[in-house]
Amino acid sequence: MLAKSLGAFAKIGWMVLVMVFVPGLADAQMWNVKIHDLEGFEDSTGTTQLFYRFYQLEAPDDDEYPRTHRNHVYNLNTATKEDSLFFRDGYYVVFNGPLWGTESETTVDYLFPNQTTDTYLHSAYYCVTDCSWGLSVQDSAIIGGYGYWPPRLIRDPVRSDRIFAAQDTGALVISQQNGNWSVDSVMTDSLDISFRLISIHTKQKNLAFGVSGDRLVRSTIGNSFKVVDTARVWSENTEFFFDRDSTVIYARDLRKGDHQSIRKSVLYRSNQSGQAGTWQRLERDTSFIAFETNPGQDKIYKSSENKVLVSSNKGDDFQILATFQQRVTGMYQPDNASSVLYVSTRSDIWKMEGGNKVESLKHVELSVEDARNTIPDKITLRPNYPNPFNPSTQIEFSLPQASDVQLTVYDVLGRRVATLINGKRQAGQHSVTFDASNLASGVYIYRLKGDGFSKSRKMLLLR
Secondary structure, three states, X not given: XXXXXXXXXXXXXXXXXXXXXXXXXXXXXXXXXXXXXXXXXXXXXXXXXXXXXXXXEEEOOOOOOOOEEEEEEEEEEOOOOEEEEEEOOEEEEEEEOOEEEEEEEEXXXXXXXXXXXXXXXXXXXXXXXXXXXXXEEOOEEEEEEEOOOOOEEEEOOOOOOEEEEEEOOEEEEEEEEOOEEEEEEEEOOXXXXXXXXXXXXXXXOOEEEEEEOOEEEEEEOOOOOEEEEOOOOOOOXXXXXXXXXXXXXXXXXXXOOOOOOOOOOOEEEEOOOOOOOOEEEEEOOOOEEEEOOOOOOOOEEEEEOOEEEEEOOOOOOOEEEEEOOOOEEEEEOOOOOOOEEEEEEOOEEEEEEOOEEEEEEEEOXXXXXXXXXXXXXXXXXXXXXXXXXXXXXXXXXXXXXXXXXXXXXXXXXXXXXXXXXXXXXXXXXXXXXXXXXXXXXXXXXXXXXXXXXEEEEEEEEOO
16 A cells, blocks of 8 residues: 655755755664554454554664654554555655755544545645645645644544544534535634534534643533633643443543653543543553453553553553563554454554453564664764654753753743753763643754753744
């Protein structure tokens, strides 16, 4: 299957042009190889089609420019065990003789409305000379623009021919008519409350949740949103999960890093359809969550570090089900009354059944990561990735010896907005996640200082 990209919104040109000669990448090294972000659906034959991202970083031996990041989305057919590149995502170096430039494309979200790989919606961001976003069906553009982050896609549980594309002020309603997808209307609040749609209940099918600032809001579709929780800081990255008992709702604060780190998040539950005053915290250290769909099972799976845990009492407590050699990077439970659970780690996609690891459906060698364990011969501050980003990005640097360092972030007016590191760090490779959830869109500068060294780089936050 050919990889999909946002060609309808691309422009030809250079975003960055550097007047230097750069050696080829023949002797480049690769590290940070990682399988992550596992998702899926069941097709008309009952076969689970899995989708995962595979992150790779390629750089010359001197660990400077040019650097190529890949975080493509792949499709794995669990019946045939064949996988193929489906959506492109990366930051690429483009050569033109002795000159080189960069271009990037970021797959923000994707959705298969008819449970088939033949029809998909793709939300992406593309940078060459300018940066633009777009939403497409297959490779045909529906809508696009400049200057802010592409929308997240939310399935309508009532109609397979309707999708919601969440924006900062409500959502676009995208419908299929006569085989063609187009923007049908705009979902706004009847009282003009600013909100960002997060999820629609899969059983109470007119019940919607969103965020307004850092507050959780709730509404029946067509009515005004009402604030239902201010005790916690809610973000647009929160994920909702709906129990077979339609009044029980779970929410996981998805404040995680990108492909290189998974930050610990918290699991919440409401036993009264998410109404005000009913949300309670269940568990910390919840990276991923999945549900058993067999009748009468009511099992909830969660991951923490390298463990998969299970609860049979709606999350009141969890027991360890399986332990892996590597950190768990994703989970998916088929929606077909199956006892199968798919789990991804850095190097494998595992099929589990009845709590047992049955087989590895996909395996990659991680020996290329040995490069990260070497001690560098100089201080290096690398370009952040992804860039542009929303809301978090990864900043890497290396130290040839133990040093006192400061890693700070400033806005374009020179005001410090974050101190990421201020203290001693050991020699070696270091990686820090910068979370800009509470900052406005714009250019920011990150600066590394230590032992007579000072270097700054720019990054772009787009919402």
